Amino acid sequence: MIAVASGKGGVGKSTTALNLALGLRDLGLRVGLLDADIYGPSVPRLTGIREKPQLNDDKKMIPIVRFGLAIMSIGFLVEEDTAIDLARADGDVGHHPDAAGCRVGNP
Ligand SMILES: Nc1ncnc2c1ncn2[C@@H]1O[C@H](COP(=O)(O)OP(=O)(O)OP(=O)(O)O)[C@@H](O)[C@H]1O
Numbered sequence: 001m002i003a004v005a006s007g008k009g010g011v012g013k014s015t016t017a018l019n020l021a022l023g024l025r026d027l028g029l030r031v032g033l034l035d036a037d038i039y040g041p042s043v044p045r046l047t048g049i050r051e052k053p054q055l056n057d058d059k060k061m062i063p064i065v066r067f068g069l070a071i072m073s074i075g076f077l078v079e080e081d082t083a084i085d086l087a088r089a090d091g092d093v094g095h096h097p098d099a100a101g102c103r104v105g106n107p
């Protein structure tokens with residue numbers, strides 16, 4: 001797992017992470033990209049993905065496959081420019097209709 005992080009905003013983390021993932025894909029590796037930014041997830045904008053992840057029978061979210069990458073972003077669950085309110089401990093994940101109590105998992 002490669003973590004791309006910084007103590008400062010707007011320095012290119014998301015851009016780096018996506019390009020790193022695409023580069024590793026080009027090397028023939030099987031690559032997943034997890035955008036765990038809960039304050040301003042930008043992977044939906046960077047990738048153009050607007051759909052919400054489907055849930056499997058175990059209520060695990062299935063990453064969206066695009067550009068040969070398995071992609072998951074907090075931004076798939078909330079509206080753009082909306083931060084997740086962690087004080088809402090009722091298990092309701094953003095605006096996803098079925099995501100209560102679900103976890104990210106493989107298909
Ligand atoms: N190598 C680069 N050279 C110039 N501009 C860049 C570079 N990488 C990213 N940018 C631009 O900088 C801005 C911020 O990039 P990005 O969203 O990837 O940063 P971030 O660290 O993920 O930001 P945030 O903290 O908001 O999540 C974007 O407009 C992006 O196009």
Ligand SMILES: [Mg+2]
Nearest residue numbers: 013014037042
């Ligand atoms: Mg970012």
